[in-house]
Amino acid sequence: MTLVLYPLIFEPALHARPWGGHELADRLGKELPPGHPIGESWEIFWKNRVANGEYHGRTLGEVIKMYPKEMAGSASAGEEFPLLVKYLDAQAWLSVQVHPDDALAKQLEGEPRGKTECWYVIQAAPGAQIAYGLSEKLDAKSLRAAIDAGRAKEVMQYVSVEAGDFVFVPAGTMHALGPGVLIYELQQTSDTTYRVYDWDRMGLDGKPRELHLDKALAVTHFDVNPPAKVNYQMQTVAEGVQVGQLARSQYFALDKVTFSQPYKLNTYGTAAHLISAISGHVEWRGSSYLPQMFPQGVSALIPAGVGEYTLVPDGEAEILIGWPT
Numbered sequence: 001m002t003l004v005l006y007p008l009i010f011e012p013a014l015h016a017r018p019w020g021g022h023e024l025a026d027r028l029g030k031e032l033p034p035g036h037p038i039g040e041s042w043e044i045f046w047k048n049r050v051a052n053g054e055y056h057g058r059t060l061g062e063v064i065k066m067y068p069k070e071m072a073g074s075a076s077a078g079e080e081f082p083l084l085v086k087y088l089d090a091q092a093w094l095s096v097q098v099h100p101d102d103a104l105a106k107q108l109e110g111e112p113r114g115k116t117e118c119w120y121v122i123q124a125a126p127g128a129q130i131a132y133g134l135s136e137k138l139d140a141k142s143l144r145a146a147i148d149a150g151r152a153k154e155v156m157q158y159v160s161v162e163a164g165d166f167v168f169v170p171a172g173t174m175h176a177l178g179p180g181v182l183i184y185e186l187q188q189t190s191d192t193t194y195r196v197y198d199w200d201r202m203g204l205d206g207k208p209r210e211l212h213l214d215k216a217l218a219v220t221h222f223d224v225n226p227p228a229k230v231n232y233q234m235q236t237v238a239e240g241v242q243v244g245q246l247a248r249s250q251y252f253a254l255d256k257v258t259f260s261q262p263y264k265l266n267t268y269g270t271a272a273h274l275i276s277a278i279s280g281h282v283e284w285r286g287s288s289y290l291p292q293m294f295p296q297g298v299s300a301l302i303p304a305g306v307g308e309y310t311l312v313p314d315g316e317a318e319i320l321i322g323w324p325t
Contacts, residue, residue: 001054003067006289007275007300008055010048015040018203021091023182027123028087028297037091043299044085044274046189052292060301073271073304075324082113082324083252084189085274085299087122090177095209096131096152096197100219101171105192108215114171117187118247118254120320121165122278125180130167131156132175132228133221140217147213152197159228166230166246166256172221184276186322188251194219234258246320254322262312271323273302280317285310294319 014024014032017039024030024041032038042048046061055063061079068076075082088094099115100108119130135157138146146155156174161167161181169175174196177183194216195209203209234242240261247254257263267273275282276299284292284300286309294300302309311319 001066003070004054004289005070005303005305006053006286007284007292007294007302008050008060008063009052009292009294009298009300010044010060011051013042013045013048014038015042018201019090019092019094021089023089023091023123024087027182029295030297039089041087042084043087043276044081044083044301046079046081067305070305071272071303072324073267073269075271080112080189082189083274083322084187085276085322086185086187088177088183088185090179090181090183092179093199094177095195095199096156096174096176097193097195098174098216098220099171099190099194100192100215104219105190108218109192111190111192113188113190115188115190115192116171116249116251117169117185119167119169119177120184120246120254120256120278121161121163121167122182122184124162124165124182127160128162128180129158129160129178130176130181130228131178132159132167132169133157133173133223133226135225137224138222140220140222143220143222144213144217147197157225157228161229166232167228168230168247168249170221172219173226174220184278184320186247186252186254186274186320232256238263249325251325252322253325254320256318256320258316258318259311259313260316262310264308264310265321266308267302267304267306269304269307271325272304274322275300275302275311276320278318278320281314282317282319283312283314285312
């Protein structure tokens with residue numbers, strides 16, 4: 001197959017969750033199947049299939065395997081792309097959970113990476129909260145005792161959130177999304193999750209979901225009231241274009257862009273750009289392919305080899321742009 005460089009849009013992978021709802025359809029335009037509530041839409045993932053253009057029907061991993069540097073740039077390492085973009089619709093508390101870092105994921109699970117993640121709050125109901133870290137000075141032994149005594153809810157730190165907030169969640173931070181929160185998540189490609197507490201509810205099968213206390217306590221950071229929300233500033237970089245630097249970590253970077261005028265970007269051949277249209281519609285224009293439209297709620301991977309391109313909003317738009325670091 002001949003190399004063609006253009007924005008890859010994917011068939012999202014939808015996941016039923018006991019805490020999910022319908023905001024993925026109502027706010028982001030996703031087509032949801034009837035039945036169980038949908039909690040997650042995996043937008044860019046190496047197993048997702050391309051929905052447009054020459055690579056239609058192939059998985060992202062298959063395309064990267066064919067053209068590793070052109071697609072993934074310096075992040076090329078086999079077909080498994082190191083980042084995952086998803087949306088989450090929380091209409092009830094998610095389980096309190098924690099993820100291992102790279103070293104512990106390898107040690108405990110034989111997995112190549114752990115899971116550091118971040119959240120951008122797209123919308124939040126009045127009074128919405130997240131759980132983030134601990135509110136008491138505890139160690140593994142005393143935290144287990146608190147959980148066994150039914151005090152799991154009491155030892156968590158609760159943080160109020162609203163639309164536009166950004167939260168960085170390093171591996172080892174105990175956390176949970178609360179009801180009424182719709183978020184964008186950028187994370188390392190890993191689904192290694194240790195569940196600590198599930199709010200005394202049943203899973204979709206009518207049974208309590210499994211907890212993983214031994215491993216959870218082995219990977220948890222015991223900081224008291226760690227800061228959850230990142231204070232970022234929107235800077236005007238061109239007429240009608242504002243950019244906020246949300247994250248710069250060892251695994252990924254993430255920017256927020258609000259704009260009413262064309263915005264020029266460049267992959268410089270080194271990293272794929274992961275673009276999600278949070279509000280409004282955006283047209284991609286490059287030198288080597290026909291223009292592509294990203295409607296609200298759609299995410300796209302801009303291959304590393306694209307180089308210069310321009311995003312043109314239809315009126316006003318808000319997007320998030322991530323990339324591997």
